Amino acid sequence: MAALGNPEMLTRKIKLWDINAHITCRLCEGYLIDATTVTECLHTFCRSCLVKYLEENNTCPTCRIVIHQSHPLQYIGHDRTMQDIVYKLVPGLQEAEMTKQREFYQKLGMEVPGDIKGELCNVKPHLDSQRNGDLKSEDPANKEAGDEKAEEDNDYHRSDEQVSICLECNSSKLRGLKRKWIRCSAQATVLHLKKFIAKKLNLTSFNEDVAKGFIGALSSLQDFRCNPVSSSKAPDTGS
The missing domain is CATH 3.30.40.10 (Zinc/RING finger domain, C3HC4 (zinc finger))
Structure with missing residues (x-):
């Protein structure tokens, strides 16, 4: 006791x-x-x-x-x-891996993929804050400057590999989306799509009637082999 x-x-x-x-x-x-x-x-x-x-x-x-x-x-x-x-468990592993991949592409004279650039941007502010400790965060001026810098570095996956997806409804029970084409990061998961569709259709539970099947909810879109869509077929989805 x-x-x-x-x-x-x-x-x-x-x-x-x-x-x-x-x-x-x-x-x-x-x-x-x-x-x-x-x-x-x-x-x-x-x-x-x-x-x-x-x-x-x-x-x-x-x-x-x-x-x-x-x-x-x-x-x-x-x-x-x-x-x-x-x-999160292994210190420095993510930064080391992203740096290694970047150096690999640079050595071959190839352009570094956008998803690797995005990962490096997301990792560095977090590691810098860990190395510098919490002293700077106590100063309101430093905290505000840090927030602005973090916002600049965080591109919200815009630098990731992008994919265009057509969301067409094949069920008479659900209405179709106003805009069936979306463009998002290849790192997005099936669960993200389910939540997006549920929000657009005002469904109380995204587990009902939406994307039921064998596809795992945590599978990312890059795991699926899709035929590339030409720009003439994929309309501009806007920002």
Whole structure:
């Protein structure tokens, strides 16, 4: 009973080593990068590691369950939640990975993709605030300047790879959208689309009648292989 009254006794510090098994890739034994989960068994790996493995195999590297006899790559999905957890747990990992990718493209003389630029913009203000401590935040002038700088750096995923999506209703129970074409970040998830549609149609529950099916709610739009849409077919959606 004494332990219940003492919060310090209820707090347990866990070393990163103790949870490494849950945030590392079984194939390369490194921390998860671009975490990708097998939908059949929910085991997670680095995307590049898993894709390379599935070029010659159709089973999960961990549990050996058959993902799909002929098209296993269609049954894996980007796990953004897991990747966010890994980046938050491992200090400096996200910044190091984004920098490495940027240097890779620059070395090849290629333009750095917009999503990598956006990630770097989002990471740097957060890391700078951690390194500088909370002293500056106590000063109202510094806090206001910091807020303005953060707002400038945060581009709200406008620098991400963009995709155009046509939302057409095939049910007589639901009315169609006024504007069926939208343009958004490829990092957006199916859950984001469900919430967007529910808001536009004034649905009380976005789980009802909207996007029911096999597609995972946390799957990002970049996981789906769509045919590119020409500008003549995709109308301007505005800002």
